Amino acid sequence: MSIKQLIKKESARQKKVINLIPSENYVSKDILAALGSPLTNKYAEGKSHQRYYFGNKIVDEIEDEVKKLALKIFKLSDKKWGVNVQPYSGSIANLAAYLGSVGPNAKILAMSLEHGGHLTHGHKVSWTGKLFKFEHYGVGKDGWLDYDEIEKITQKFKPTLVICGATAYPRKLDFKKFRKIADSVVHPEQGRRTLLLADISHIAGLVAGGAHPSPFPYADIVTSTTQKTLRGPRGAFIIARKELSDNIDKAVFPGLQGGPHLHTIAGMGVAFEEALRPGFKNYARQVVKNAKALASELKKLGFQIITDGTDNHLLLADVTPFGLTGKQAGELLEKNNIIVNKNMIPNDPRKPWDPSGIRLGTPAVTTQGMREKDMARIAKQILKILNFKF
Numbered sequence: 001m002s003i004k005q006l007i008k009k010e011s012a013r014q015k016k017v018i019n020l021i022p023s024e025n026y027v028s029k030d031i032l033a034a035l036g037s038p039l040t041n042k043y044a045e046g047k048s049h050q051r052y053y054f055g056n057k058i059v060d061e062i063e064d065e066v067k068k069l070a071l072k073i074f075k076l077s078d079k080k081w082g083v084n085v086q087p088y089s090g091s092i093a094n095l096a097a098y099l100g101s102v103g104p105n106a107k108i109l110a111m112s113l114e115h116g117g118h119l120t121h122g123h124k125v126s127w128t129g130k131l132f133k134f135e136h137y138g139v140g141k142d143g144w145l146d147y148d149e150i151e152k153i154t155q156k157f158k159p160t161l162v163i164c165g166a167t168a169y170p171r172k173l174d175f176k177k178f179r180k181i182a183d184s185v186v187h188p189e190q191g192r193r194t195l196l197l198a199d200i201s202h203i204a205g206l207v208a209g210g211a212h213p214s215p216f217p218y219a220d221i222v223t224s225t226t227q228k229t230l231r232g233p234r235g236a237f238i239i240a241r242k243e244l245s246d247n248i249d250k251a252v253f254p255g256l257q258g259g260p261h262l263h264t265i266a267g268m269g270v271a272f273e274e275a276l277r278p279g280f281k282n283y284a285r286q287v288v289k290n291a292k293a294l295a296s297e298l299k300k301l302g303f304q305i306i307t308d309g310t311d312n313h314l315l316l317a318d319v320t321p322f323g324l325t326g327k328q329a330g331e332l333l334e335k336n337n338i339i340v341n342k343n344m345i346p347n348d349p350r351k352p353w354d355p356s357g358i359r360l361g362t363p364a365v366t367t368q369g370m371r372e373k374d375m376a377r378i379a380k381q382i383l384k385i386l387n388f389k390f
């Protein structure tokens, strides 16, 4: 089959399924148009107005505007914050942020992958885990972050960078508490306080839409992808305090990357424009309402929901009471056109490849216009599918 035919097939699959993967979404036609635009033909190594190639007048204008929009969606001033919209993905954005702020071999504290953090938060199989000295915190037995415990670990480990942000944590992050924790360790030899990085890849759309507290009053650096709740293309940005942003820019280019993907950057700009429309606030609010509804409906049907609910766009369910592993549950659901991902639950006795839980999220179905009543229907369907195996 040709690639073109396969793309058609995948488009049809995307329309057919109920997509509950919390890191996925459906972009608008305008974003697809930007991604498929002739901007993909242009090379523009360097920052805008300081390029190594010529013919960049228009793409400079585009990149400048996208940077402005990135600050605007989070209500930030360019006097205080620098933006980089060139990272190819969230993974590279994180690596660049660490290299450009604290540098190789620095001590960094982050949430462990097993408890909901990200691979690029220093997991041992990720190069981030090899290039820096990472220590990790997790969640307590109840599935919630225990800020007193994180503070204890911080004071003992004395990191120069603390990371907050997760891929599988269903509750609000208390950025103010993380700031306080970072501030409890000082590094007089480096002449500065412990830096705080918030990786808001998952929740960026909720933050922009006012459905989750903003990290900006407290964090020194914020990294994010744009394809998740922000409903943009697969891309990423780094927003950092002005005094840090020059070094971080250098870590992105020429440190790690070559020419920026201008079609993606333009797509990000369109996503930011969309996030500034009044409707986006309703979208973000509805994503959370739907996740809460899905959690409470599943709970009513006997599912064990980690932390007993959610504050954001995702939830974790332990499926072992059904006599299933996360992998088996995910496969059964896929056969019935409901797409989820398998996920570790806190203190999971099982392994990541076949863990005890599944992770469900509502950004994609909310984009399709689904509401609380649809969540009740989906919950019942999930129960029926998982019970059917007996």
Ligand SMILES: *Cc1c(COP(=O)(O)O)cnc(C)c1O
Residues within 6 Å of the ligand: 023, 089, 090, 091, 092, 094, 117, 118, 120, 165, 166, 167, 199, 200, 201, 202, 225, 234, 235, 236
């Ligand atoms: C998704 C995600 C990333 C990585 O993004 P990619 O675009 O897949 O490289 C980084 N950090 C967190 C917290 C994420 O959820």
